[in-house]
């Protein structure tokens with residue numbers, strides 16, 4: 001019997017979907033509660049979208065939408081008790097959005113109201129809510145499979161964008177157009193008179209809107225912490241007490257750095273926090289000591305070796321090992337049952353745990369480079385352009401995206417190891433941990449491996465590509481540039497939509513194609529964008545290097 005159904009990430013069981021328990025660790029009750037929340041959010045969107053057409057907005061409704069969508073992203077919230085609260089707030093926000101519409105319209109809605117947006121109530125207990133969630137699961141038998149496929153692409157794109165909108169909101173940056181789009185998109189999924197191309201167009205609009213959203217986040221980051229500069233980051237350990245920060249949220253890291261100043265605690269970054277070291281406003285803290293471990297899927301193996309407290313501020317959390325569970329904390333949207341959650345901005349409990357935990361012994365190791373975002377790379381533009389013109393740089397490769405557990409992901413390591421020395425690699429997100437400890441040298445002072453930043457810094461890579469295309473007076477597709485993406489969760493989905501919305505062609509995607517893409521939708525993507533799966537390193541590379 002099918003206990004649940006989820007196919008939103010690359011780990012989907014058997015390449016089709018998790019049906020008994022999530023490969024990520026998501027239990028069937030959590031899957032059902034997340035399904036109920038998503039269904040409820042479509043109802044919120046229905047009213048918020050109508051109200052917006054009448055000029056009425058409510059920022060609490062907008063923010064709840066992105067926070068709740070973010071809670072349903074892979075590896076974020078595994079806690080049924082918290083998800084019950086999110087579901088309750090979703091229904092309250094639906095009521096609020098409905099009243100907002102009625103007030104703005106001067107009366108109640110006269111056309112048919114989709115079931116998700118009607119005045120339904122939550123069941124009285126979590127157990128019963130789980131039953132309710134099962135009635136509104138991901139599978140929608142009877143719906144055209146291609147329409148369903150693109151609707152899910154759009155939904156997952158909105159989930160990914162919500163994560164970025166949430167970070168921007170935390171830094172005090174909001175953009176009404178982004179909230180408005182998410183409401184419009186989720187409301188459109190409830191429509192029954194739209195056709196396949198309507199949803200394809202909405203998915204492309206989602207990609208465009210995500211460029212705006214990650215641009216907003218880039219501005220929020222650089223306004224607060226200035227433009228990143230190329231920065232070597234040590235992967236050894238300094239003697240002393242330690243806290244490890246995992247996730248993507250820079251503001252949370254900043255607050256922790258402030259609260260640990262002068263306390264003899266060193267702060268280490270994990271995975272997607274690595275680019276934090278490049279920001280002047282963060283690296284000014286001398287106790288931001290280094291980067292620990294590799295990508296998210298190795299936390300089980302690596303965290304037992306970290307002596308102090310560990311805090312996750314966004315995905316990707318996994319089931320905690322017994323050895324470190326009592327020194328593990330969550331913050332923001334992240335939850336794991338039984339793991340202490342820090343509400344707000346007071347990290348004293350984490351700090352005290354680290355003070356009471358063993359200290360690191362000094363361990364020397366190498367430096368890795370980060371902080372090569374658009375401002376820094378474009379500062380080298382003349383040098384880069386000359387190197388391309390002289391033939392010293394033959395081709396650029398954007399090799400980025402998420403890491404994950406599949407054995408096929410060693411493709412990315414092998415690809416980078418095999419690239420000829422006259423190539424430059426731009427990388428971003430956690431996939432870089434497959435190759436960012438390799439010594440790749442430089443070309444006339446330009447490092448061959450440029451770490452542009454986190455997954456949201458795909459925005460930065462786009463700025464670099466667009467500026468190069470301007471400098472060479474050509475289309476981005478005509479640059480000596482190849483894009484090879486690795487995906488895992490829904491943020492990678494929206495980054496892919498952003499690249500497609502710019503008309504970027506010939507991208508390679510791995511380690512496998514999304515389970516929610518039907519053969520017809522894949523054909524559409526191949527016909528229009530010539531996107532394809534990764535294959536053999538040698539064959540793929542020969543084809544890319546042979547491109548004009």
Ligand code: FSO
Pocket residue numbers: 248271272296315316401402403429430431454455456488489490491492
């Ligand atoms: Fe990775 Fe996880 Fe940043 Fe994702 S740590 S997988 S695409 O959350 O967001 O790259």
Ligand code: SF4
Pocket residue numbers: 006007008009010011012013017018021022023024025026074075
């Ligand atoms: Fe499976 Fe991924 Fe869904 Fe988790 S998020 S249940 S691994 S498809």
